[in-house]
Amino acid sequence: MTPTRPNFLVCALLGVMLALAVDHAHGRDESAPPNIVLIYTDDQGYGDVGCFGAADVKTPSMDRLAAEGRQFTSFYVAQAVCTASRAALMSGCYPTRVSMAGALNHTSTVGIHPDEWLLPEMLKERGYATIILGKWHLGTVPEFAPLENGFDQFLGIPYSNDNTKYHPVLHATMPPLPLYDGREVIEQDPDQALFTKRFTERAVAFIEAEKDRPFFLYMPHVMPHVPIFASGSFEGTSARGLYGDVIEELDWSVGQVLAALEKHGLDEQTLVIFMSDNGPFLSYGEHAGSSGPLREGKLTTFEGGVRTPCLMRWPGTIPAGTVCDAAAMTIDLLPTIAGLVGGTQPERTIDGEDIRPLLTGDETAASPHKALVFYAGGELQAVRSGRWKLHFEHDYLTVAGEPGRNGKPSNFDKLTPASITQSGIHGIASRHGYKVAHTPLALYDLEKDPGEQHNLATRHPDVVQRLASLAEPIRAELGDRLSGVVGTAIRPAGNVAEDR
Secondary structure: OOOOOOOHHHHHHHHHHHHHHHHHHOOOOOOOOOEEEEEEEOOOOOOOOHHHOOOOOOOHHHHHHHHOOEEEEEEEOOOOOHHHHHHHHHHOOOHHHHOOOOOOOOOOOEEOOOOOOOHHHHHHHOOOEEEEEEEOOOEOOHHHOHHHOOOOEEEEEOOOOOOOOOOOOOHHHOOOOEEEEOOEEEEEOOOHHHHHHHHHHHHHHHHHHOOOOOEEEEEEOOOOOOOOOOOOOOOOOOOOHHHHHHHHHHHHHHHHHHHHHHHOOOHHHEEEEEEEOOOOOHHHHHHOOOOOOOOOOOOOOOHHHHEEEEEEEOOOOOOOOEEEOOOEEHHHHHHHHHHHHOOOOOOOOOOOOOOHHHHOOOOOOOOOOOOEEEEEOOEEEEEEEOOEEEEOOEEEEEEOOOOOOOOOOOOHHHOOHHHHOOOHHHHHHHHOOEEEEEEOOEEEEOOOOOOOOOOOOOOOHHHHHHHHHHHHHHHHHHOEOOOOEOOOOOOOOEEHHHHO
8 A cells, every 4th residue: 555645734734833842841932021030139249240350259150141141330229228229129210209218127117109010010910920039128017018019929038137136236126037938927037048048949949830931030139138148058168258158159049040941941031130239238348248449338329339230141132241331220120121021111100211222232222311310318419421420419428447347347346325326327327337428529430430539520510510400300309308309209108007
């Protein structure tokens, strides 16, 4: 019997179906929006990543993100402190606009307002599986918790890890640190040396479970915020002491996430973003990071406080091994990611811009911002436009004397009960070993002077005037305690005490 010749149309259709089945088995669907992995370390300095100049700590996985993606050398956080930084990241707004400044603690009754349209809510609306692993810090009470703000899963802590018995100054007043899984407290005062490991293991399991649908993996790591801890596998292994151990374990975590993406064939379908929430907590010395070539650190509006080591990787979309020096900020991520995934943009006013051209390597692309402004609390302290940055006259914090040792801040032995209980900038200074310094009106050329050492204000009065003028519209909207301006467009935070 003569065999039947194959129907080539049927064979072609079967081939297409087989290819689709293989793609599905590996979690790939070319028509699906990208997965988003956002890794946000806590107090890691600009100089704590190899590709940003670190010589005494090994970060091969972070450096891989640069080699396979794009290094952003002028990427900023909106404020150099925990809660404010995260509020900007999640909402696309300057923190002052949404009344989220400073750092919340266990006594706080405020949180991000339910009417704000946050990044996880936008992605969840688009069908994403969403998880947060680490520190939330946008509201302690249940009404403002992650699962009320677009996340399906939460493993982590509600506020900073020094809000515990480990606080070097206020430990006697601190309650046990709660570790949440979802809405349930599963441990009190968990072993902090296991935080990075536990969050990483959960991240790998989440990628495995959600590989066949779009997902948002947000990892706001607890480390390297003081007190710092590394697991037994990393403690004592780096050339930079315990702080180096912590950074190298975080780098291991990045590597584990990348390996999980590769295992499931998700590399080309996943945008990975890595950055820190602000600069290093310099007063803690050997337990703090490095600002590299930049001036000052956390709690200041100098470059070391607000410029973050930012890396983005998306093979096939973001050109590998490239560098972008255009100024951008965390407020830009919400509108940018919404544009990438076809998500709903916020109805309320936000301050971020879509920076997709900066991601994809468009050589003609420039910063979409005429100016970026920098607040400390309610003070508008600085503005950047292009290569220029103008500091308005203001007080700031700088390390007092020798940096701290063994987890204690500078001048720890000189603390008194009276100094600890002071309010405002002087109270912050005394509790964390800083002193209050003062800067006059100062203009810096960041292209030539990223360390903000040479004040050019008297040489370029025209530039001073232009930048001051660019700050005026934001000052009118968001106010400025330095000049006594009351903002006209500030929205309230959520306040459970008022609601109840």
